[in-house]
Amino acid sequence: MTILVTGGAGFIGSNFVLDWLAADGEPVVNLDALTYAGNLHNLASLAGDARHVFVKGDIGDRALVDRLLAEHRPRAIVNFAAESHVDRSILGPGAFIKTNVEGTFTLLEAARVHLQSLDLAARESFRFLHVSTDEVYGSLPPGAPAFTEEHVYEPNSPYSASKAASDHLVRAWHHTYGLPVLTTNCSNNYGPFHFPEKLIPLVIVNALAGKPLPVYGDGQQIRDWLYVGDHCAAIRTVLARGRLGETYNVGGWNEKANIEIVKTICALLDELRPDAAGPRARLITHVKDRPGHDRRYAIDARKIERELGWRPAETFETGIRKTVQWYLDHADWVAQVQSGAYREWLDANYGARSAS
Ligand code: NAD
Ligand code: TYD
Numbered sequence: 106m107t108i109l110v111t112g113g114a115g116f117i118g119s120n121f122v123l124d125w126l127a128a129d130g131e132p133v134v135n136l137d138a139l140t141y142a143g144n145l146h147n148l149a150s151l152a153g154d155a156r157h158v159f160v161k162g163d164i165g166d167r168a169l170v171d172r173l174l175a176e177h178r179p180r181a182i183v184n185f186a187a188e189s190h191v192d193r194s195i196l197g198p199g200a201f202i203k204t205n206v207e208g209t210f211t212l213l214e215a216a217r218v219h220l221q222s223l224d225l226a227a228r229e230s231f232r233f234l235h236v237s238t239d240e241v242y243g244s245l246p247p248g249a250p251a252f253t254e255e256h257v258y259e260p261n262s263p264y265s266a267s268k269a270a271s272d273h274l275v276r277a278w279h280h281t282y283g284l285p286v287l288t289t290n291c292s293n294n295y296g297p298f299h300f301p302e303k304l305i306p307l308v309i310v311n312a313l314a315g316k317p318l319p320v321y322g323d324g325q326q327i328r329d330w331l332y333v334g335d336h337c338a339a340i341r342t343v344l345a346r347g348r349l350g351e352t353y354n355v356g357g358w359n360e361k362a363n364i365e366i367v368k369t370i371c372a373l374l375d376e377l378r379p380d381a382a383g384p385r386a387r388l389i390t391h392v393k394d395r396p397g398h399d400r401r402y403a404i405d406a407r408k409i410e411r412e413l414g415w416r417p418a419e420t421f422e423t424g425i426r427k428t429v430q431w432y433l434d435h436a437d438w439v440a441q442v443q444s445g446a447y448r449e450w451l452d453a454n455y456g457a458r459s460a461s
Contacts, residue, residue: 106131109179111164111212112186113137116299117236119147121185121337122157128341132156134177136170138163138204141446142189146438147298164208170215175222181232181344182216184209187271190302191240191264192454195396198263205267206274209235213278220284234287234344235275239329239354240265241290244399251329251403254290254352261397272352279350287347289340291355292404295424296333297431300442302450304363305330305425308370309432310439312385313378318371319455322394324364327401331357332424335417342415353413356404359421364389366425373429392458 108125112118113135122133132155137143139161151157158177162169164186173179186208188194188201216233223231242252243259258273260266278284299306308318339355347353371385409415419427432439 107134107177107179108132108181108183109134109136109173109177110183110185111136112143112184114139114143114145114147114159115185115189116142117294117333117336118185119144119298120296120333121183121340122148123150124334124337125341126151126154126156130341131180132158134158134160134173134179136160136162136164136173137186140188141450142300144298144300144442146441165203165211167211167215170212171218174215174219178223178227180227180230181234182212183234183236183340183344184212185236187268188264191262192302192395193450194262194264194267196453198267201263201267206270209271210274213274213284217278217282217284232285232287232344233275234289234340234347235271236340237272237288237290238265238268239290239292239356239402239404240399241269241272242402245401245403247401251356251405252290252354253405254354254408261399276350285349287343287349288352289343289355290352290404291336291339292329292331292357292402294331294333294336296428297435298438299333299428301439301447302454304366305370305428306432308367309374309429310443312371312374312388313432315380315382316388317390317460318367318385318388319390319392319458320364320367321392321398324367324391325362326398327360327362327403329356329402329404330359330361330366330421330424331355331417332419332427335419335424338418339409339415342413343409346413348412353409354404354406355409355415356406357417357419357421358406360401360403361421369425370429373426377429378433390460392455392460
């Protein structure tokens with residue numbers, strides 16, 4: 106038995122593959138295009154492990170996906186592959202449509218045909234798990250109840266619109282063709298191997314380098330934050346016991362304003378690695394806001410707890426401390442991802458945002 110993981114060299118996908126194999130899961134075929142966000146160093150600890158087969162390729166390459174399904178006959182597909190960064194989707198939405206919409210479509214079509222080639226028992230146990238985001242639900246007013254699975258889809262960025270489109274395709278392939286799908290909609294993750302274009306790792310690496318910590322607008326935007334290991338555990342749970350065709354919201358019960366996150370990281374770094382120049386909070390710099398910036402996300406994760414018994418194991422305090430410590434212990438990983446392409450991204454995204 107094998108599972109096919111797509112996007113397994115990215116932030117969440119690589120954590121998932123490592124956790125899955127550590128928990129003695131079946132062998133993994135890992136299909137990843139190795140875009141700027143994919144990094145084989147994340148999987149270095151699996152070198153020589155025959156349970157991990159890495160394939161460099163695009164989920165939109167139908168011939169390749171067909172070949173992998175025929176060759177490995179996985180009992181499940183777990184789809185992490187995506188363009189995932191809102192700011193990049195604003196500067197260049199095309200890649201988001203290509204991978205998130207067309208790529209998911211290609212995977213669904215390949216899975217549909219593959220399913221027909223399976224015997225009854227294999228067909229009944231086959232699963233297509235699609236990993237999605239809470240951003241598909243749009244922005245919540247202050248005080249409004251958190252997103253349930255019944256919340257209307259109101260995506261506001263090219264990223265969230267492309268993920269919403271992919272969720273709809275997954276739903277339709279279940280209703281129309283009977284594909285055995287599961288969808289998870291998770292809040293903002295943080296933890297090891299997080300590419301430093303997203304808020305938490307960006308603030309950690311900039312603070313360590315004594316660089317400005319860019320806070321968009323007033324910094325009062327709220328996100329729900331979940332430690333990545335808890336997200337991986339939720340996906341394993343849904344894959345094992347989720348009801349077919351259902352969607353499950355996954356969250357940390359942990360709403361925090363961005364400015365609070367940034368100040369928490371500064372305080373932790375000051376404690377764990379004091380800076381002779383003074384407290385890191387001096388580096389906080391308010392910059393021009395993100396266009397169409399969603400004000401608040403909050404996840405109601407009661408369904409997955411009630412039906413499947415999943416709850417996060419980490420609090421924000423334990424998870425963020427582990428995360429900051431991981432970045433302190435992995436300066437080599439940080440240096441390796443800060444390539445020329447990374448510096449070009451910083452120029453493209455922050456060059457035009459003067460301090461406000
Ligand atoms: P990431 O950007 O770190 O990784 C994405 C991975 O997909 C990379 O390894 C990349 O090389 C690969 N990839 C991109 N295009 C591909 C293609 N066409 N074919 C094959 N591989 C391709 O993203 P992440 O943060 O790990 O997110 C993983 C999934 O989880 C995404 O679907 C994202 O929408 C979803 N999600 C992320 C978060 C979060 O906070 N990061 C929260 C909820 C849901
Ligand atoms: P991000 O990590 O990009 O995740 P998402 O946009 O998917 O929620 O951003 C998290 C929050 O942090 C979001 O409200 C935007 C904000 N932010 C900043 O204030 N400064 C930054 O440099 C970045 C990257 C994000």
